[in-house]
Amino acid sequence: MGMTAMLAAEPDLDLVATAETVPDLLARSDRLDLVVLDLRLADGSVPEDNVRMLRERAIEVLVFTGADNPFLVRSAAKAGVLGVVRKSADAATVVDSVRRAASGEQVVTTDWAAAIDGDPGLAGVGLSPRQQEVLTLYASGEKASRVARLTGLSEQTVNDYLARIRQKYADAGRPAPTKTDLYKRAVEDGWLPVPEPPTRQR
Secondary structure (H helix, E strand, O other): OHHHHHHOOOOOOOOOOOOOOHHHHHHHOOOOOEEEEOOOOOOOOOHHHHHHHHHOOOOEEEEEEOOOOHHHHHHHHHOOOOEEEEOOOOHHHHHHHHHHHHOOOOEOOHHHHHHHHOOOOOOOOOOOHHHHHHHHHHHOOOOHHHHHHHHOOOHHHHHHHHHHHHHHHHHOOOOOOOHHHHHHHHHHOOOOOOOOOOOOOO
16 A cells, blocks of 8 residues: 555556565566565565566566565575665655666665675675585584485585584684574574564464
8 A cells, every 4th residue: 555655646657556475466467567576475475486486577576675584685685686675765765766676777775785795784704605505404403414414415524514614703703603603693694584573372
């Protein structure tokens, strides 16, 4: 409703359709130039999958989000969106972002840059793709032996990777001596999702 109201007075922007999920949207219209995508949809879908589904149809995507979950923003950004705009932005900023994205222009904001590059307030550690894979699996709760099976590495090699990862974080001034610390670093750097608050039972 808010987006509809913001775009209503813009003669050069035509709001074609709204929907609760990407498949529903695609079923309603085949003349989409740009989708303004909320990261949390009714079907619980993954942002990266939604962006990929749209990009496969040559539809550009602008993320519209509260930006409260860096993992979701990063996931969408890395899938190929034109930009990220916060729901808390003023109407003029949102409309300008939509207009620029609709013409194929990248909407570069601090949220978009942070999603791609990681939090600029955190010193980067320069993990290789293999180190990222090992960190993600291990920090999410897997034992080193299980990580070894999942990655096709030996357990000793996994432990060597973990030692190097810990050293890189220590060198960056962000020590991670324990598994819990590694989990925190993985969340900070966007390799693992921010934990969702527990749902209250009624």
